[in-house]
Amino acid sequence: MNPALRWLREHLVLLLGLGVLAYTFIPIAVVVLMSFNDPATRNVYRFDGFTLDNWLNPCEDPAMCEALGLSLRVGLSSTLVATVIGTLAAFALVRWDFFGRSTSNLVIFLPMAAPEIVLGSSLLALFVQAGFAGQLGFWTIFIAHVMFCLSFVVVTVRSRLAGMDDNLEQAAQDLYATPAQTFWRVTFPLVLPGILGAALLSFSLSFDDFIITNLNSGNDTTFPMYVWSVARVGVPMQVNVVGTLMLVISLVIVLGGELNHRRRMRSVRG
Amino acid sequence: MATVNPIVEPAVDAVDPGAAGETGRRRGPGAYLLMAPAVIWLALFFLVPFYSLIATSLYDPSGSDQAGWEMTYHVGNYATALRDYWDSLAWSLFYGAAATAICLVLGYVVAYAIAFKAGRWKNLLLVLVIAPFFTSFLVRTLSWQLILADNGWVVNTLQFLGILGEDGHLLATPFAVVAGLAYNFLPFMVLPLFASIDKIDHRLIEASSDLYANPVVGFFKVTWPLSLPGVVSGTLLTFIPAAGDYINAQLLGNTNTTVIGTVIQLQATTANQPHLAAALSTTLMAIILVMVVVYIRRADTEDLL
Numbered sequence: 001m002n003p004a005l006r007w008l009r010e011h012l013v014l015l016l017g018l019g020v021l022a023y024t025f026i027p028i029a030v031v032v033l034m035s036f037n038d039p040a041t042r043n044v045y046r047f048d049g050f051t052l053d054n055w056l057n058p059c060e061d062p063a064m065c066e067a068l069g070l071s072l073r074v075g076l077s078s079t080l081v082a083t084v085i086g087t088l089a090a091f092a093l094v095r096w097d098f099f100g101r102s103t104s105n106l107v108i109f110l111p112m113a114a115p116e117i118v119l120g121s122s123l124l125a126l127f128v129q130a131g132f133a134g135q136l137g138f139w140t141i142f143i144a145h146v147m148f149c150l151s152f153v154v155v156t157v158r159s160r161l162a163g164m165d166d167n168l169e170q171a172a173q174d175l176y177a178t179p180a181q182t183f184w185r186v187t188f189p190l191v192l193p194g195i196l197g198a199a200l201l202s203f204s205l206s207f208d209d210f211i212i213t214n215l216n217s218g219n220d221t222t223f224p225m226y227v228w229s230v231a232r233v234g235v236p237m238q239v240n241v242v243g244t245l246m247l248v249i250s251l252v253i254v255l256g257g258e259l260n261h262r263r264r265m266r267s268v269r270g
Numbered sequence: 271m272a273t274v275n276p277i278v279e280p281a282v283d284a285v286d287p288g289a290a291g292e293t294g295r296r297r298g299p300g301a302y303l304l305m306a307p308a309v310i311w312l313a314l315f316f317l318v319p320f321y322s323l324i325a326t327s328l329y330d331p332s333g334s335d336q337a338g339w340e341m342t343y344h345v346g347n348y349a350t351a352l353r354d355y356w357d358s359l360a361w362s363l364f365y366g367a368a369a370t371a372i373c374l375v376l377g378y379v380v381a382y383a384i385a386f387k388a389g390r391w392k393n394l395l396l397v398l399v400i401a402p403f404f405t406s407f408l409v410r411t412l413s414w415q416l417i418l419a420d421n422g423w424v425v426n427t428l429q430f431l432g433i434l435g436e437d438g439h440l441l442a443t444p445f446a447v448v449a450g451l452a453y454n455f456l457p458f459m460v461l462p463l464f465a466s467i468d469k470i471d472h473r474l475i476e477a478s479s480d481l482y483a484n485p486v487v488g489f490f491k492v493t494w495p496l497s498l499p500g501v502v503s504g505t506l507l508t509f510i511p512a513a514g515d516y517i518n519a520q521l522l523g524n525t526n527t528t529v530i531g532t533v534i535q536l537q538a539t540t541a542n543q544p545h546l547a548a549a550l551s552t553t554l555m556a557i558i559l560v561m562v563v564v565y566i567r568r569a570d571t572e573d574l575l
Contacts, residue, residue, distance in 0.1 A: 017383025020376045021395070024402045024456060027413035031405060034416075089308035096301035104305055111316050113506070113562065114555060115514020117531040121538050121551040122319035125326040128544065133335075147315040150308055208407050210517060211531065215538060227408040231521060235412060243409035250404035254397055 028247065035240035054237040061236050067226035068242065074138065074222065075206040078145035083199045085146075086153025087191075093154070094161040111151045119148060120212035127216065136218030144216050145209065149202040156201060160194025193257070200253060207246070320555075327548035335542055344545070351549040355533050359554070362530040365444070366513030369451035370459075373508045374501070376452070377459030381500070382493075384460075385467040396464065403457045411521050414450050415441065418522070442524040450518035458507040466500025467493070502569045510558055530554055 008015075038051035059065035092098070093105060111119065123144055127136060168190070172182040210224040217225065227239055326339075327347055333339035352359070384395045402410065417424055418440040428434035440446050470493060478488040494501075516531030523529075530550060538547035 011387070013379065014383045014387040017380045017387070017395075020380045020456075021398055024399075024453065027410050027417065027453070028402050028405055030413045030416055031409055034413075085307035085311065088304040092301040092304035095296055096304070097295035097297050098301035098305075101301075104309055107309065107312050107317070111312065113510060113558075115510055115531075115558065117514040117516070117534050118323075118551045118555045119316070119319075121534055121547055122323035123315060124538055125322035125544065125548055126315070126319040129322050129325070143315055146311060150311060154308065204404055210408060211515070211535075215535065224406060224408045227406065227412070228517075231408070231412060239409060239412075243405045247401065247405045251397070251401060254400075258393060258397070 031240045031243045032247075034237060035244045037237050037240070039237060054241050058238050058241055060238055063221070064223075064226055064236065064238055064242075067221045067223045070138070070220060071207050071223040074141050074145055075203045078142050078149055078206050079199050079203040081142075082146045082149035082153050082202050083195060086150050086198065086202075087157050087195055089150075090154045090157035090161055094158055108151050108154050111148055112155075116148075116209075116211040120144070120215035123147070123212070124215045134218075136216055137220045140216045140218070141213055141220065141222065144212050145206040148209070148212065149205055152201055152205060153198040156198035157191065157194045160191055160197075164190055193261070196257070200250070204246075204250065323548050323551055326544050327552050329545040329548075331543075331545055333545075339545070347545045347549040348553065351546045352553065354546075355530065355550060358528050358530045358533045359550070359557075361444075361519075361527050362513050362554070363557070365447055365451060365515075365519065365529060366509045368448045369455060369512045370505050370509040372448065372452040373456050373459040374505060377456055377463050377504060378497075378501075380456075380460050381463035381467050385464055385470075386472075396461075399460050399464075400457050407454060408517060408521075410454065411450055411517055414446070414453065415521055418446050418449070441522060444523065444527055446522040447518050447527070450522045451512045451515060454515075454518065455508045455512050458511070459504040462503040462507060463497065463500040466497045470496045498569060502566065506562060506565070510562075513558065514554065 033047060035054055036050050036052065037047050038049040038053065040048045054060075089104070089108070093101065093108075123140075127133065127140055132140065169182055169186050172186045173179075177185065208224060209222075210228060213222050214225055214228070221229070223242065227235065230236065230239075325341065328341065328343045328345065329339040329347070330342040330344050331347060331350070380399065384392055384399070388395050416422065419425070420439045420441060425434060425438070425440055428440075429436060429438065434440070474492050474496070475488055478492045479485070483491060514531055516529050516535060519527065519529040520532060534547045534550050534554075537543040537550070
């Protein structure tokens with residue numbers, strides 16, 4: 001067989017896979033490109049010329065930055081709460097045997113199996129029935145976000161804990177470490193990457209949520225809601241700056257974590 | 271790769287929550303203290319709302335936000351909701367199913383390539399799978415709007431090739447909605463598939479080729495059955511959010527194909543018909559639950575065969 005053909009045959013699946021991956025980056029490339037766009041008019045969404053203005057004046061529309069601020073506040077606070085209580089639950093589920101364990105597992109899994117529109121409309125029904133219809137805003141968004149982030153935190157930390165070898169902890173105890181010392185010096189550092197991964201996931205879920213938030217936010221506007229509201233009249237190019245920044249920041253965190261992990265693995269093998 | 275796990279794990283674990291080593295678990299009341307905050311939060315803001323939702327769906331339709339709502343166990347709301355909006359429900363299920371089918375084909379190729387062919391680039395490629403997922407969902411979808419626009423290069427190319435007629439367009443068609451959904455939910459398919467395919471023992475595939483199975487037969491007799499758990503969780507994780515989504519339908523579709531998410535959103539807010547929104551939400555959830563149960567059962571039996 002022709003060597004070129006054979007090479008193609010051997011690498012066909014890889015090439016197809018890379019092709020699909022490349023296709024998922026087309027819209028991202030457009031977002032990055034548009035963040036440098038100098039549009040002739042606001043409602044024509046087309047690349048007219050290169051400029052750094054969008055990056056230099058991110059808050060040209062103050063409403064966008066206000067929405068961004070709310071999204072950051074909601075994202076950070078709900079991530080903090082969801083990560084803490086989700087991690088506690090993950091420890092209980094992996095390390096303890098208790099009555100109601102499988103029911104708890106089910107209750108934690110279910111929110112991930114419900115479409116957002118159902119979660120959002122049922123929360124709204126609760127808030128309205130409880131008499132909070134007029135007070136929808138930061139707190140109702142926060143409650144909703146902790147709710148849907150929780151399951152993902154539990155599942156992430158649980159998988160990290162479940163995959164952990166307990167030999168190290170037993171070794172620590174054999175060397176007369178107290179349970180508290182064992183936990184803080186051995187267990188916690190080992191689980192920490194899982195907890196940080198869960199926090200990152202939780203923040204990006206919260207920051208990106210639209211459907212549930214849109215039902216439970218009253219008059220407050222988060223960043224995705226802002227984008228939605230301006231989508232019809234023409235999106236300011238600064239929205240693409242935010243999209244690009246989100247991508248860059250998360251890639252730096254993820255790749256940085258990966259590199260750090262590799263370096264440590266190398267020094268351990270050393 | 272801690273950040274990859276979350277999407278992989280839910281369904282994998284959900285199938286068998288007790289899988290993690292049964293030995294050496296502690297007993298005692300401590301577990302309840304650790305569980306309490308999470309369980310109470312989910313009970314109050316996930317389980318109780320379902321009760322509120324069902325209660326709201328049975329309100330008397332004569333009510334209004336000004337006059338108040340009266341509970342008359344008006345089951346007729348479901349009939350009204352289904353009579354008026356069955357087509358939206360059907361569109362949502364169709365869009366969800368079509369996007370899931372496309373994701374399964376594309377996602378399988380990606381997951382297979384990463385698991386079996388990527389070698390030491392495995393982790394980097396996994397990061398690339400989730401990278402687009404980190405840019406805002408809405409911004410990504412708006413980007414599709416631009417790509418598929420009537421004077422964009424995709425439409426121009428297709429018109430040049432004669433695939434699309436001179437006055438043909440992609441934006442505001444069901445095709446654009448399915449393409450957008452398939453794009454947005456692809457990582458939900460790839461990650462569980464990867465988790466399953468990555469675990470397959472290569473020797474089994476080699477054995478099948480030693481026994482004179484050609485690669486296609488080998489794939490369908492060995493690789494595919496062993497990857498079924500990933501197929502099941504991937505299709506569920508894609509179908510459920512895709513069927514409830516209305517962002518793609520609103521930004522990329524047209525007004526003739528309104529999806530159920532749009533209807534629920536409007537009825538619950540601007541249209542002031544919370545009982546209809548609640549009835550439709552409950553119906554959607556019920557349909558999805560039934561589908562999930564039937565599907566998992568069927569997948570299990572096939573797995574046993």
